Amino acid sequence: INFYKHQWNVVSAIHRLRRDGIPISLKIIGPKYAPAFKKLKKTIKNLDPNNQFIEYVGEVPYTKLVPFYHDADAFIFASSCENLPNILLEAMASGLPIISSDRGPMPEVLKDAGLYFDPENIESIVQSMKELVSSTKLRTSKALLAYDYSLEYTWEQCASETFLFLNKIALQQSKQ
DSSP states (O other), X not given: OOGGGOHHHHHHHHHHHHHTTOOXXXXXXXXXXXXXXXXXXXXXXXXXXXXSSEEEEEOOOGGGOHHHHHHXXXXXXXXXXXXSOHHHHHHHHTTOOEXXXXXXXXXXXXXXXXXXXXXXXXXXXXXXHHHHHTOHHHHHHHHXXXXXXXXXXXXXXXHHHHHHHHHHHHHHXXXX
């Protein structure tokens, strides 16, 4: 939980969808930064005081995340500031339909395999969620495409490209 993750906006969007008759719930997983968590807790208390549709699970060890991905129907990623979002890659590899922040690098990683929203605009989040919820065909096609794209990301490829880059720089330096 952090300010750049915009979880309270996602909670607000979930609340609006439920108010519109869409029976949706949200599980939030991850460690917390206390000041941002305070804002999230306040939003949850105001919109879901009986904890009927929002659950904060807390931090889960990486080795125990798989069941959470398998139990989910979709994945939402509202971060506005990432370098290479491993969490997004995990969701892609899990074969989930994804709605994501439209901020870079999420569109460069997810490409056309997800739906996008402005993480600072609740209405934008609501619209993306409605679009995803309303079409089984869309969810299936996006999930399959996301999974296919996830296969392009491997640690072996990352290491190889990194060492090639470092070698190129070293060769340029030695020529100077």
